[in-house]
Amino acid sequence: MSRKWQTGAVPKTLPVLEDVSPICCRPLGSTRGTLSYDEAVALAVRLKALADPVRVQLVSFLLAQDGLEACTCDLAPAVGLSEPTVSHHLKQLYAAGLVDKERRGMNVYYRLVPDAVSAVGRTLTIDATAG
């Protein structure tokens, strides 16, 4: 996969995580040179999943729960939005691998994957010796 659009008004869609190289989350500074477009996309899709206030709130809410998990019925009131909207955001977090989901009885529990979030964070952490 390389950049599909070069000219004109152009789709800026970022692919889903499954279509994206799993090569990710090496510290940015470990590449001597510009990131390839594919690597940049791989990182950007993960950042994009977190680049929304509601999703940041959802992550922080899960992080504060015992077992790092909660059902939609708890998450919607926690952020003050309708359940479909929260479901939409959770779907994006799930697609980015940042949360897991599991049905237990009538409820669907979403559980934070802390390693996935931390991995994105480490990518952004720049070695002090760089430059």
Add this chain to the structure above:
Amino acid sequence: MSRKWQTGAVPKTLPVLEDVSPICCRPLGSTRGTLSYDEAVALAVRLKALADPVRVQLVSFLLAQDGLEACTCDLAPAVGLSEPTVSHHLKQLYAAGLVDKERRGMNVYYRLVPDAVSAVGRTLTIDATAG
């Protein structure tokens, strides 16, 4: 500042950094409970600035340069886009405090602010003892 939109189709604009609480970049796990909407916005605007493949490439390119800096005329070919487009992306990185700019003669040099990028990264790094 609290959530301005509650119902209907709604502007999802994130404010600029200056309008946003400077409280940011504490590790997500350090808040026992859901992040306030304001704190979530403060983090989201910074993440959003990085959540684009082109901007990720620009950051990685700057990181590989001596002095962490380059002029627009070098950055545009590095990512294969027009100068206006690159200027647009640099403006967003600048607004988020992730790069500095300085005019020297005919050129404008953009310099990476590694601490700002790292600060965002640390926010996402979850303490292993959490949960």
Add this chain to the structure above:
DNA sequence: GCAGGTCTTCGACGTGTGTCAAGGAAGTGG
């Protein structure tokens, strides 16, 4: 001042994104 180079802003275009209401799918309990 004038010519030439570099960068930013403006205007326009098409696509993406966040939100909700309404309806459907999946499970529980009678």
Add this chain to the structure above:
DNA sequence: CCACTTCCTTGACACACGTCGAAGACCTGC
């Protein structure tokens, strides 16, 4: 099987975003 709860999907809406070309602003050098 039916009523009920919980959750997800679909459809629709308005706004935001990434992109470019053209034009303006800024600096340099003659």
